[in-house]
Amino acid sequence: MPNSEKSESLHHKHHHGHGHGTHGHGTRGHGHHVFHLHGTRHSHSHHGHSHGSTHKGRLAQHTMHTLEVARFDVAVLALYFNKAEARDKFCRAIQYFCKFINNGQPGIAYDIEKSSSLARKAFRIFKFVNDLYAFLTPPPERVSILMIILGKVKNLTQGTFLFLDQFSWAAKTGLYKDKKRAEQIGKISLYSWFVSCVANTIMECAAFWKQYNQISHLPSMRSIDKFEVRHTLPIQKEHRKKLKKIRRLELAYRDKMITLIKAFMDLTVGVGLLKLKPKIITPRVMGVLGFLSSLISCYKLIPKVEEAKKKTPIYRIEAYESPQ
Incomplete structure (x- = not known):
């Protein structure tokens, strides 16, 4: 296989592997927040599968965002009544x-x-x-x-x-x-x-x-x-x-x-x-x-939003980052 075709194939596999990682774990690569979900795939063979994966990725993104908003509201209440x-x-x-x-x-x-x-x-x-x-x-x-x-x-x-x-x-x-x-x-x-x-x-x-x-x-x-x-x-x-x-x-x-x-x-x-x-x-x-x-x-x-973000560890997105 020529070098150009081999590098292109490796590049395609690399992106395809990261797409599965995003869909499975809710993160892109290492150290990115959960709100960075895109749910996109670099597939050239099955367009329907790519569209379904994109829809699932967006659904997962919306679900995680809704969950984080709810957790933050509860964290603000906990911080408030802790006084x-x-x-x-x-x-x-x-x-x-x-x-x-x-x-x-x-x-x-x-x-x-x-x-x-x-x-x-x-x-x-x-x-x-x-x-x-x-x-x-x-x-x-x-x-x-x-x-x-x-x-x-x-x-x-x-x-x-x-x-x-x-x-x-x-x-x-x-x-x-x-x-x-x-x-x-x-x-x-x-x-x-x-x-x-x-x-x-x-x-x-x-x-x-x-x-x-x-x-x-x-x-x-x-x-x-x-x-x-x-x-x-x-x-x-x-x-x-x-x-x-x-x-x-x-x-x-x-x-x-x-x-x-x-x-x-x-x-x-x-x-x-x-x-x-x-x-x-x-x-x-x-x-x-x-x-x-x-x-x-x-x-x-x-409490103000900035104060709540600093004093509520439950809201810190780093807890949901993928392991190194």
């Missing part, structure tokens, strides 16, 4: 939803509310250490003295609330026998939480106002015709930077607005728990506001 804070806020949503249903009246919803509240207290054991660490941490640079004071007040009062709340948990479980002292401690802890809500609301108002000023001082950037910029070739770099800056500032502004609304909700719930306005802030009003505030907290704790 103690996420479980706490989820229990808080159940607690205030039941408060809205029972409206302070005894029943099944009332019992679920009390059990959820007790479960949340168990989640918050030694959580005051985080606020103690934040209180002892030096403040960042270029921050006004008022914001520094408010931040330290928030850390101190919230840490006090979490510390005293452990005595309330001990009293409800029967470990602490002095009920009168436990009620006094519980009231002090509620006032501490209310003061922390006041400080947090003032800080969020200042942050929202600062973000609003950044948005309002960009009239020239807002007037950019996005449609024209996207359909102009080539897109100018200056316009692209302006658009990115506008999107980033708008997202930050939206996030600050949601955070500020949540702060006012928590402040109103604190007024209701202390019974400062019992005729206006009823248990049903507290239930609605507490439930919505808990949903916002649950939403903010959802």
Whole structure:
């Protein structure tokens, strides 16, 4: 056999062998990801067999892709509920939803509310250490003295609330026998939480106002015709930077607005728990506001896609690579 024909035959066998490897193992060659399936064959004799192999390869690719998407979604859920804070806020949503249903009246919803509240207290054991660490941490640079004071007040009062709340948990479980002292401690802890809500609301108002000023001082950037910029070739770099800056500032502004609304909700719930306005802030009003505030907290704790990809080994495609 001539050298040219021999090399062509070897080249054909080489490609044919790799085609069978792709169909059998779900990878191309060595070290390629599962999403690199093509399902193509270099066969010159059976066109129908090649078409069937291509269809099977695409079907296998679609199946593996669907499986990986499902595994990633489950991995994000596992990462989300692995956080103690996420479980706490989820229990808080159940607690205030039941408060809205029972409206302070005894029943099944009332019992679920009390059990959820007790479960949340168990989640918050030694959580005051985080606020103690934040209180002892030096403040960042270029921050006004008022914001520094408010931040330290928030850390101190919230840490006090979490510390005293452990005595309330001990009293409800029967470990602490002095009920009168436990009620006094519980009231002090509620006032501490209310003061922390006041400080947090003032800080969020200042942050929202600062973000609003950044948005309002960009009239020239807002007037950019996005449609024209996207359909102009080539897109100018200056316009692209302006658009990115506008999107980033708008997202930050939206996030600050949601955070500020949540702060006012928590402040109103604190007024209701202390019974400062019992005729206006009823248990049903507290239930609605507490439930919505808990949903916002649950939403903010959802991990980002980049974070999920880094922290979920189940999603790493390298586990499905063909052996070397």
